Amino acid sequence: MTKIKVLRLDHRRRRDARITTHVCLTGRAFGASEVILSGDKDIKLMENVADVTERWGGDFAVSYRKNWDNLLDEWKKNDGQVVHLTMYGEQVQDVVDDIRSSDKDKLVVVGGSRVPGKVYREADWNVSVTTQPHSEVSALAIFLHLYFQGKELGKEFEGGKLKVVPSSHGKKIIEK
Numbered sequence: 470m471t472k473i474k475v476l477r478l479d480h481r482r483r484r485d486a487r488i489t490t491h492v493c494l495t496g497r498a499f500g501a502s503e504v505i506l507s508g509d510k511d512i513k514l515m516e517n518v519a520d521v522t523e524r525w526g527g528d529f530a531v532s533y534r535k536n537w538d539n540l541l542d543e544w545k546k547n548d549g550q551v552v553h554l555t556m557y558g559e560q561v562q563d564v565v566d567d568i569r570s571s572d573k574d575k576l577v578v579v580g581g582s583r584v585p586g587k588v589y590r591e592a593d594w595n596v597s598v599t600t601q602p603h604s605e606v607s608a609l610a611i612f613l614h615l616y617f618q619g620k621e622l623g624k625e626f627e628g629g630k631l632k633v634v635p636s637s638h639g640k641k642i643i644e645k
Contacts, residue, residue, distance in 0.1 A: 472574045473501045473616070475609065476537060478588070479581025480508035491606045492579060493518040497529040499613035500621040501577070504530075507537035508581060526629025541576070541591045549574040550593040554608040555584065558595030565615045568594055577612065579605040 475496045480489045489511070493504045497518070506515070510533050518531045534540050541551060550573045568575070578588055589595055598608040613621060626632075634641035 471572055473613070474503040474505060474574070474576050475501050476505045476507065476534075476540065476576055476578045477581070477605075478507055478537060478578060478584060480506045480511060480514075481581070482509040482511045482514075485581070486511065486514055488604070488606065490514055490517065492609060493531050494521065495606050495610050496613070497522065497527060498621075499610055500617050500624065501613065502529060503532060505537075505540065506531065506533050507535065507540075510535070524630050526626035526632075527624075528627075538585075538587055541578075541587070544574075544576045545591065549576055551576050551578060551588075551591055552612070553578045553580075553584075553588050553592035553595045554598060554605065554612055555580065555589070555595050556597050556600055556602060557589075558597040560600070561596050561598050561612055561615055564594055564596060565612070568596075569616055569618075577609065579609055 475492065477489055477492050485508075489506065493514075496504045504518075515531045515533065522529045544551060550568075550571060552568060552575050554577060578592065580588075596612065598611045630645050632643045632645065634643060
C-alpha cells in the first residue's frame, strides 16, 4: 500500500508550535503515516504528538530532519513522488486522480514562511487547494480527504487507550 508522509517546512518553535501540531494531528487523523519536521527542532511538540498517538492509537510517527532538501533528493532517488501543496499549483480536483493512480509513496510538502524554489521545481505535482490564501492545515486535510476518497473518515486506530463513541448529544469516551 502506498505510504504518505508529510514534510512540514520551516517550523519555528516559538511562532509555529500550534499550527505545526495541527499539521501533525491532521496528517495522523487523515491517513498519513508520518510528519517530518524541518526548521527548528521541537522535542516538546514531537513528544506531544507521540503522546496523542499512544493514547488514541494508530501507526503514526513524527520525526525531525534538519536538511529537508536532501530529503527531497533521497525521496525521489528511492522512487517516491513529491506533492507540494501551494495556492499556485494545479487545482487539486484536476490532479488528485492522477496522483492516486500512481502506487509510489508520496511525500506531501506543506510550507512555512517562504517556500524555496527548489520545492516547486522538484515536486512531481504542485497542487492548489483553492487559489486563495488559507492554512496549510486545511490544505492538508482536503488533499488527504480527496486522495483517500473519504475512506479515512472510517479508519480504526488500533492500540489506543481511548476511543470516542459517536453521539448526537454529549461526549462519550471509552477507556480501554
